[in-house]
Amino acid sequence: MKKTWWKILASVLVVYTAIAGLLFGVPHLAILNETIRNLYFHVPMWFAMIVLFSISVFYSVKSLSSKSEIDDIKAVESVNAGIIFGVLGLITGAIWAKYTWGQFWSFDPKQNFAAISILLYFAYLILRNAIDEEQKRAKISAIYNVFAFPMMVVLLFVLPRLKDSLHPGNGGNPGFNSYDLDSRMRMVFYPACLGWILIGYWVYTIRFRIRNIENKQQHN
């Protein structure tokens, strides 16, 4: 029970946001109409992705000094889990864009840069596949991961500010803008973020444990 409370919390929160997000009242805004409910699903994906990629960089730095295989597996599995959330964020965003902006891909800077930052992590995974020797792979991919992370921060948080975006809250924090000033939406939005971040972390721990067992079997 001690170890599973956060998993229960995550499940409860996500189930709650799925029900409340679809049923609770939302402000009626022009163009957006009911699609505003997508805020509860689209934005938390990005938060979960950023948290998972940060975990990955943390373990990459750690593996550079500790040279332990466990840290390397943690780094790569959090990238794997993060990419799932990044792709889901792109898909939910594209669907939302279709109904509000008219096209799935609207040449919006944030959309483009998010896609590029996912490319960055695909490149990381391909770099890993290119190297056979395990220790060398751990070292070189950790270096690339740490090298690429500041660029991802620039891509996702700095560059969109310099450009006109179709996204709301230009110049402000993208998640906390005029949309969820409505207190009813806050009641769902914040739990949704926390819930999806925890779910993301859960996915990562499961992936890590599976990979760890596979690794042990290989060595034996």
Added chain:
Amino acid sequence: MAAISNKITTIQQFKHAIFINKSIFAVMQLAKEVKYLIHKEVLLERRSKYTINGVLLYVVSTIFTCYLSFVSLGDKLTWNALFWIIMLFASINGVSKSFLQETKGQQLYSYILASPAAVLISKTVYNTLLMLVLTTIALGFYTLVFDSFTPPDMVLYYVAVVLGSVSFSTVFTMVSAIASKAGNGGMLMAILSFPIIIPVLILLIKLAKNAVDGLPWENSYDEIAMLLVVNVLMVATSLLLFPYLWRD
């Protein structure tokens, strides 16, 4: 009591002075190594003249191919975009030589002689010089061939080109080191460097577009500052990470 505390402070001052002396010595040593390594690079290049001539021919043939296929560029945005695409590929080819081309023996030579920081700095500086020569000649040839349009603010355009050479060499030097250690040359270099260089390229194209539109300089300070910050960031992370990569 006073005498003792006096003595302690003098000892501390002494230690402090030694520390400063040591760090000055370290910096001077680094500068010496960097100077030596750059000299070595230039000497090797002057003997073989392979990289500079090869990349120059590459750029000129690319521009000429573009000229033959486009004939003339009516739109100034296309003019700008095409130049940067050509520069991107040319610089990937030019800079990737720095680590990928080196033999095991050459790497061992600089490994024994110099600190990792000196190796990285010297390569970056050398690549920047190489890129400056290359981009200047490329820009000249490009404006010569596609003469339907010339940017009204050529100075600002050249500033963008210089910043471009610096950023390309800071990013690609580190990526080519990673790709060469991964032991899987050309394709890996392209895959790894594209996502990293795209944000820089977007800033560069925006800056160059300001020059193409002939906007006053005040409008471009944001981009110039941003590019400088990104470069400092890249050099700092490279310097932190390179020692781990260099040690095999």
